[in-house]
Amino acid sequence: MTIIAPSILSADPGRLAEEIQAIEAAGADWLHLDIMDGHFTPNLTFGPWIVELAKKNSKLPLDTHLMVTDPMTYGPIFAKAGADFVSIHVESAPHLHRALEAIQKAGAKPGLALNPLTPLAFLEPTWDLLDLIVLMGVNPGWAGQSFIPQTEDRVAQVAQMLANLKKPRSILLEVDGGVSNQTAPLLKKAGATVLVSGSYVFKASDYSQAILSLRD
Numbered sequence: 001m002t003i004i005a006p007s008i009l010s011a012d013p014g015r016l017a018e019e020i021q022a023i024e025a026a027g028a029d030w031l032h033l034d035i036m037d038g039h040f041t042p043n044l045t046f047g048p049w050i051v052e053l054a055k056k057n058s059k060l061p062l063d064t065h066l067m068v069t070d071p072m073t074y075g076p077i078f079a080k081a082g083a084d085f086v087s088i089h090v091e092s093a094p095h096l097h098r099a100l101e102a103i104q105k106a107g108a109k110p111g112l113a114l115n116p117l118t119p120l121a122f123l124e125p126t127w128d129l130l131d132l133i134v135l136m137g138v139n140p141g142w143a144g145q146s147f148i149p150q151t152e153d154r155v156a157q158v159a160q161m162l163a164n165l166k167k168p169r170s171i172l173l174e175v176d177g178g179v180s181n182q183t184a185p186l187l188k189k190a191g192a193t194v195l196v197s198g199s200y201v202f203k204a205s206d207y208s209q210a211i212l213s214l215r216d
């Protein structure tokens with residue numbers, strides 16, 4: 001079954017605790033936390049306090065997406081704060097191996113995120129180090145952007161790469177950005193196992209209906 005991970009970036013910021021409780025009650029599988037530093041992305045969002053707030057208000061696994069220029073520093077900080085998954089961007093880390101290992105040592109499952117035009121070949125040497133791959137369906141920065149259609153083919157290519165692994169590993173394949181009831185069926189068919197959704201889910205009047213429409 002597809003894992004649905006609503007991004008609380010699109011929740012009402014004045015009522016974050018209630019929004020987290022409501023999205024869990026509506027059937028979310030994970031919570032997706034978008035961390036932006038104002039350097040890797042033009043936008044700024046949350047510090048590690050968001051992990052503590054989410055843990056206080058939910059039992060769901062926390063999927064932390066670091067869009068920061070210094071994942072070597074912030075990866076372990078978010079892992080130690082209690083995130084279950086900590087994903088960093090391949091475009092941000094000159095020492096990827098070290099950064100992924102540091103996240104694992106700090107107690108979280110490491111993930112690797114790729115921007116829409118980043119070559120998939122970057123994944124080749126990383127399989128043994130990863131629990132999650134995040135393919136961006138938009139350029140990182142904001143919720144509510146249009147889905148980039150080439151993402152569908154990129155998902156299919158990574159699913160094939162995973163199926164061809166000589167040493168098979170269960171690595172989750174997540175799509176983040178532009179996920180809606182229009183794009184979800186294509187992405188699931190292409191092989192996505194985790195779907196992040198911000199604006200589609202949080203703009204809906206019925207959160208549980210919106211989550212169901214992505215899952216089915």
Ligand code: DX5
Nearest residue numbers: 140141143144177178198199
């Ligand atoms: C984009 C973020 C996404 C975003 C998704 O920079 O990483 O997680 O919040 O939002 P939607 O689903 O609205 O594209």
Ligand code: ZN
Nearest residue numbers: 034065176196
């Ligand atoms: Zn994200």
